[in-house]
Amino acid sequence: MSAPEHEATPPELTPQELSRRDFLKRAAGASAIALTGVGLAAALLDANGPPASDPVGAATSAKGLGDYSLPELRGKPGRMAIVRGVVPANSQAAQPDRKAMLERALAALGGLGAFIKPGDRVLLKVNAAFATSPLLGATTHPDLVAAVTSLCLAAGAASVALTDNPVHSPESCFALTGISEAAAKSGAKVILPGENLFVPVSVPPSGNIGGRLIRDWPTLAGPFKGVTKVIALSPVKDHRRAGASMTLKNFYGLLGGRRNVFHQDINGIIAELALLVRPTLCVLDGVTVMLTNGPTGGSLSDLKAMHVMAVTTDPVAADSFGMELLGRAVTEAPYIKLAETAGAGNADYKALNPQFLDLGA
Amino acid sequence: MRIPLNIVTARRISQIFFVLLTLWLCAVATLGATFWRLSGWQVNFILQLDPLTALGTLLATRTWYAQLLWAIPVIALTAFLGRVFCGFACPLGALNQAVGWLARRVTAKIPGARAAALRARLADNRHSPWQAAKYYVLAFLLASACFGSLQTGLLDPLPLLFRSLNMTVAPVVDAGFQALFLKPRHYASAWLLFTVFAAILGLNFLRPRFFCRYVCPLGALFGLLNRFAPWRMGKRDDAAHGECGNCTLCDTYCEGACSPSGALVASECLMCMNCLDACPKERMTFAGRASAGGEEHLPEPTRRGFLFAALTGALSAPLWTIGGLAETGKNPLLIRPPGSLDEARFLSRCLRCGQCMRVCPTNVIQPALTEAGLEGLWTPVLNYRLGTSGCQVQCVACGNVCPTAAIRPLTLDEKLGQGKFAAKGPVRLGTAFFDRSRCLPWAFERPCLVCQELCPVSPKAIYTRTIFEPIRFGQADFVAAQGSRLSLAGLPRPTVNLGSGDYYLRPAGLSAMASPEAGLRRINAAIWAEQGQTLTLDAAPDAKQGWKLSPGSVVEVVVRLQKPYVDAARCIGCGVCEHECPIAGLRGVRVSFENESRSGPGRMLI
Amino acid sequence: MAARERTISTAQRNASLAVLALVCAIAAYLLVRQPQLNPAVLVSLRAPAPKAGVAAQPGGSVAAAALATPETPGTSAAGGAKQATLASLLPDAVPGVKALAAAESFNPTTLSDKIDGKAELYLAAGFAAMACRSYQAGLGRVELYLYRMKSPDAAFAAFSGQRRQGATQSPLAKNGYLTENALFLTSGSDYLEVIADRTGQRPALEALAKAVLAGLAPAREAKAEAQSGTKAEAKSGAQPAADLSPPDLFPVAGLKADSLRLAVADAFGCQGLTSVYTAEYDASFGGAAALLSRRKSPAEAKAQLELYRRYLTDNGFAAQAVPGAPSGAVVLTLEGIGVEVLFTRGPLLAGVHEAPDLTTALKLATALDMALKAKGLDK
Known part of the structure; x- marks a missing residue:
């Protein structure tokens, strides 16, 4: 900023020597600037120009969200239990107790301890797509969330979290569906779909499915970090475009971005979702089933009380059972067969030899 | 023999060379292989010399693009010799200096005029603390670049000059003799571009090289780079040259206003060398030591202003992101040239130099005024109405003249999606959409098929479905038939040429029948008179096809329409359809950015 | 600035010259680079031939190519x-x-x-x-x-x-x-x-x-390796004269260098006359050309001779009997054009093309006949 300070220089130097010293200092400084330029250019040189698409996205793209099925069951027929509940006599409740149904079904499958080990970190994929009352059956019922959470914690799970990327505002969805409250009471953590939790993900192809639609697609991968078990909790609903919305369609809530472009190939995308994540367990809640005006419903007249719940390791089988609840053929939701072709499960739930249980008996 | 060549003359020759070179490079930037066309001219040479461009893109992209390596020798030269680029090379600096000189030429032969002019000049060239302003400008621009928004080109003199020449001076000058352009060029917001350019030149009346002293961020960068320049201008103080008389002639002619007679502000010295020439005692030198009058580096201690400017610059980029214009809120009409990077990366590279707009053979590339938001001011955007056609399929000019690869230099194979790019498909700029309330066949039952005919994609991205529709006021009473000649009554005066071949006659009420073409007879000629109408058909009407040839039966005129549709999976968004659409204002078919290649997945079709 | 009489120091003059040299160097660099056309200019100058897969749907084009293959097996795909x-x-x-x-x-x-x-x-x-x-x-x-x-x-x-x-x-x-x-x-x-x-x-x-x-x-x-299995037997042993190709059979004396040509089809403008080698000879043969064509059989050679003979007579040539011509030779002349001689030796069609006169025509025909005889091809 100013001429060299004279106080700092030893007095014996002549002005010429001073000038010479200054010159050398400056020459060194100038060389440093020039060399910094050269060094930066050499270190950061981009000889070929930028690539057509942003390489950052491709670099972080993972292969699906993971396989959380039990290793000992892989490649083998899934396990399934179907339970019919009853509304207890002398009770205020209009619906059967989901926790009792769940416990009965799990007991038939060897107890939740067969699936959740002490120390497991469990993620629940709930359907919280809409900010509507749980009475309308468009979302996962809070009683089911609470029941699964408390059973997991009882089985020794280190943590239970739940997530979804809903259609409506996430905070409203989790609050109005009662899921937030159920989670808070039972000890599950609600993970809201913050933008930084989405990561570009690709689904590796399997058979004719995969590798086509979910390609470097922003997917809700953040909540899966450190997770060891995944349980899908899905209602059974009519769906105008897809035929029905149950377990596999529930995974649509893991997609981010402008995901609605996928409605051009709804069966293709749901079949790829079956490959995106393989859950440990699927709970299909058919206590009330939305028969019409799905997937939002909006009226109690859209619902029918069926008082049934399925617990299975096979998401495809779960959906084939759901179609039966809806009174529809499996072929009316073509993605079920597609998912089976891709090796994601069995499109005929009866092939799993499900155990039929009846709490009323 | 000694050549009478002093350094000021050499500086002037060099400046004239760079100005002429700039004009030449602007003039030749038209596609063609001859000497006065683009051929192999390095039209970006001067832009590539620019260290501010190199540094700005470096901060914004974390890479140093190979095309910008020419900045290295300029940086090295500045580090050792000072702002020689400003004094000897910068074409805008030379223009500023020339205007400032013209503004201060003494012409009146009035006694004392010369002395007064010299006094005024001395006042004009006195150092001002406001010269620190350009460092704030630089801090703002570089901080903004750090966050991915490259705005240096707005005020960087080299892109600014090229932009101004390309889009205001060249089209205006060439309008007279049409050496560069076959048709007059159009550039949106040329008025604003020229206002800025003219203001920069005009400010030289206020102070010589006003822009260079107060505004220029490139000059500010040079002012920082010469911090340690071992050789610099200065006053010598030795016995051989005697005492400095403080005549201030050096100050009088100093272009950089760096006060050479006193404590010389080294960062402001433009290396015009005028002091060297002006000093009657030859006391001014360019040497490896500090000036005898003392030396400072920067105009003022400016840390606070610098930090404030940097902070606002750093905030500007995130604030622009909040606007969402690069993502969810993107203007549907923001169509970038073929090969453009995705919007975020594009804005980290585009200099707004206007080279793509200059070279585009169809003039569709336009400087954005509002299309890309404030952040994208004067970035290239395609306007299919202004150009002379759409984006030419067999053309890759824009990317190949882009100095920073904001528009990637495509090969034809990549642009068309052939050869090894076959799996990727062609580069799409957007998708054409028909506005059925404006398209002639859709809205006005008028035959028209220009868009489909001129769609350059193979197979065509525009296809048609033929239908026959009754025209308004097209019913008449059958009077008599004579072979294929029919006499009718009651047909209102037609507003179209019924004999054009697009119009047909059929018995009224047949449309409910199975075949939509039942009973149709083409009208080959029509004569209309109030009292009766005669139509000549292509064949005699056939009773078997529903014709009742009895007087009083009703017939109707129908028009054959080929209604156009877009096959979005094939449309590349070249805009030829939009350009050629006969609806002159808001076109009946318009391209918007949906499905553009650069946006990545989820753009529209899957 | 006022012009002043003053001496300019050597350093200043050298610095000025250095500036001008740098300017010249930049100009020279730009001029040297100028002839290397910008890729955009190359594209603008000539339209490339159409290629498959233009503007096909991404991903779809691959499928389309795969679908197209079975329809044209071995042709489009292999090609x-x-x-x-x-x-x-x-x-x-x-x-x-x-x-x-x-x-x-x-x-x-x-x-x-x-x-x-x-x-x-x-x-x-x-x-x-x-x-x-x-x-x-x-x-x-x-x-x-x-x-x-x-x-x-x-x-x-x-x-x-x-x-x-x-x-x-x-x-x-x-x-x-x-x-x-x-x-x-x-x-x-x-x-x-x-x-x-x-x-x-x-x-x-x-x-x-x-x-x-x-x-x-x-x-x-x-490729040779792949074929060696089939061709090895045929190639074993000395190459018999019958397998020699026409280029090796022309008489060497008087042969013009680099004059050997092959007309694959429509030789001399005669439709149906195929695979004819010609070799030009120097002034001692009047600049005439010898012709040779190897056919599959003697009968085919005769048929080709007849075809060409008819073509010549259709165009005004007249046959004439000439003593001293090779045995079985047909000699045809057209005034102002020249002389053609044609004969067959086994599967070979031989002759002289465009000889200026009868003498040189016979000289070259005889030389050719002798050369064939020397290789044992006189049948």
Whole structure:
């Protein structure tokens, strides 16, 4: 900023020597600037120009969200239990107790301890797509969330979290569906779909499915970090475009971005979702089933009380059972067969030899 | 023999060379292989010399693009010799200096005029603390670049000059003799571009090289780079040259206003060398030591202003992101040239130099005024109405003249999606959409098929479905038939040429029948008179096809329409359809950015 | 600024000269770079031939290609593969030469897009595929064309059909020559043209040709290996005279260098006359040409003779009996045009074409007959 300070220089130097010293200092400084330029250019040189698409996205793209099925069951027929509940006599409740149904079904499958080990970190994929009352059956019922959470914690799970990327505002969805409250009471953590939790993900192809639609697609991968078990909790609903919305369609809530472009190939995308994540367990809640005006419903007249719940390791089988609840053929939701072709499960739930249980008996 | 060549003359020759070179490079930037066309001219040479461009893109992209390596020798030269680029090379600096000189030429032969002019000049060239302003400008621009928004080109003199020449001076000058352009060029917001350019030149009346002293961020960068320049201008103080008389002639002619007679502000010295020439005692030198009058580096201690400017610059980029214009809120009409990077990366590279707009053979590339938001001011955007056609399929000019690869230099194979790019498909700029309330066949039952005919994609991205529709006021009473000649009554005066071949006659009420073409007879000629109408058909009407040839039966005129549709999976968004659409204002078919290649997945079709 | 009389110091003068030198250096650099056309200019100058897969749906094009293959087995797919390898034989760069653009490939239907007017010549000779590429060599441009013909004969026909006489023999190939600005040669079924836009480019031409030949060699070896099983027996032992091809049978005395040509079809303009080799002779034979064509059988040779004889008589030639002609020879003359002599020896059709007079015609016919006899082909 100013001429060299004279106080700092030893007095014996002549002005010429001073000038010479200054010159050398400056020459060194100038060389440093020039060399910094050269060094930066050499270190950061981009000889070929930028690539057509942003390489950052491709670099972080993972292969699906993971396989959380039990290793000992892989490649083998899934396990399934179907339970019919009853509304207890002398009770205020209009619906059967989901926790009792769940416990009965799990007991038939060897107890939740067969699936959740002490120390497991469990993620629940709930359907919280809409900010509507749980009475309308468009979302996962809070009683089911609470029941699964408390059973997991009882089985020794280190943590239970739940997530979804809903259609409506996430905070409203989790609050109005009662899921937030159920989670808070039972000890599950609600993970809201913050933008930084989405990561570009690709689904590796399997058979004719995969590798086509979910390609470097922003997917809700953040909540899966450190997770060891995944349980899908899905209602059974009519769906105008897809035929029905149950377990596999529930995974649509893991997609981010402008995901609605996928409605051009709804069966293709749901079949790829079956490959995106393989859950440990699927709970299909058919206590009330939305028969019409799905997937939002909006009226109690859209619902029918069926008082049934399925617990299975096979998401495809779960959906084939759901179609039966809806009174529809499996072929009316073509993605079920597609998912089976891709090796994601069995499109005929009866092939799993499900155990039929009846709490009323 | 000694050549009478002093350094000021050499500086002037060099400046004239760079100005002429700039004009030449602007003039030749038209596609063609001859000497006065683009051929192999390095039209970006001067832009590539620019260290501010190199540094700005470096901060914004974390890479140093190979095309910008020419900045290295300029940086090295500045580090050792000072702002020689400003004094000897910068074409805008030379223009500023020339205007400032013209503004201060003494012409009146009035006694004392010369002395007064010299006094005024001395006042004009006195150092001002406001010269620190350009460092704030630089801090703002570089901080903004750090966050991915490259705005240096707005005020960087080299892109600014090229932009101004390309889009205001060249089209205006060439309008007279049409050496560069076959048709007059159009550039949106040329008025604003020229206002800025003219203001920069005009400010030289206020102070010589006003822009260079107060505004220029490139000059500010040079002012920082010469911090340690071992050789610099200065006053010598030795016995051989005697005492400095403080005549201030050096100050009088100093272009950089760096006060050479006193404590010389080294960062402001433009290396015009005028002091060297002006000093009657030859006391001014360019040497490896500090000036005898003392030396400072920067105009003022400016840390606070610098930090404030940097902070606002750093905030500007995130604030622009909040606007969402690069993502969810993107203007549907923001169509970038073929090969453009995705919007975020594009804005980290585009200099707004206007080279793509200059070279585009169809003039569709336009400087954005509002299309890309404030952040994208004067970035290239395609306007299919202004150009002379759409984006030419067999053309890759824009990317190949882009100095920073904001528009990637495509090969034809990549642009068309052939050869090894076959799996990727062609580069799409957007998708054409028909506005059925404006398209002639859709809205006005008028035959028209220009868009489909001129769609350059193979197979065509525009296809048609033929239908026959009754025209308004097209019913008449059958009077008599004579072979294929029919006499009718009651047909209102037609507003179209019924004999054009697009119009047909059929018995009224047949449309409910199975075949939509039942009973149709083409009208080959029509004569209309109030009292009766005669139509000549292509064949005699056939009773078997529903014709009742009895007087009083009703017939109707129908028009054959080929209604156009877009096959979005094939449309590349070249805009030829939009350009050629006969609806002159808001076109009946318009391209918007949906499905553009650069946006990545989820753009529209899957 | 007021002009002042003053001396200019040496340092200042040198600095000024250095500035001017730098300016000149920049100008020189820009002028040197100027002839290297911008890729955009190259694209703007010539429209490339259409290629498959233009504007196809992404991903869909692959499927479309896969679907198309079964419909045209072995033709389009195999042809495409062959073309791809052909284009890949054209190097990106050799020392001092670098490619200006990607190689382009052409097939029989698209060839005329590239070499309009001359395409017929190659198509008639038996054309399979062509790849070409532009190069920058110093200040000039070089165009390289690699033609894959259906057989070595076809390659030779394309080569010999345009041979310029008086050119320098190329050391790179037996059938190869250099002109002032170009190099032409054949290698197996391939015919290579390397053409510069100015003279003095021989090193660049040869470097490019060598690079292409080097690429061709491994391909040919692989092919030979694959065929060796079938052809090995036939090739064992000394080559019998009956298998000698016409180029080896022409009499050597008086033969003009580089005059051997092959007309694959429509030789001398006569429809149906095929695979005729001609060789020109010097002034001692009046500049006449000898012709030879190997047919499948003696009967076919006779039929070809008859075909050509009728063609000649249709065009005004008159047959005449001449003593001293080779046995069985037909001699036809047309005043002002010349003399043609035709005879057969076993499966060979032989003769003399465009002799200026009867004497030289008979001299060359006899020489040819004797040469065939010497090889044991006098039946």
